[in-house]
Amino acid sequence: MRPVWLLAASQGFQSLGTAVFAVSLALVAGETGDFRGLGLVLAAKTLPTIVVALFGGIAADRWKKKNVAVFTLLGTALTNFFIAFVVPQAGLGGQIQLLALLSGLIEAFGAPSLYSL
Helix, strand or coil: CCCHHHHHHHHHHHHHHHHHHHHHHHHHHHHCHHHHHHHHHHHHHHHHHHHHHHHHHHHHHHHHHHHHHHHHHHHHHHHHHHHHHHHHHHHHHHHHHHHHHHHHHHHHHHHHHHHCC
């Protein structure tokens, strides 16, 4: 029973983190007026899902789903942690867009494993 609760908690925290990420970026964009940067950051985080999730599905079939899910959740959490510290200094410029792209790539790769557990 314990692994089910851990899985539910991890997916809940991931969903909460994704929502807080989007809202906080919108607040930064509202404060700085950089709505183009907001769109580029959100696109960089979202668009990798189209291509990378296919490879994540192959990884889910070949490797242990639990390991892939855990490592990609950790990778996404780390990149989002770095984004939280870089946004106040750099705004929504190129550094944040690259970190958001990396976060989106990692999240998209692990999504099939996470959702199949």
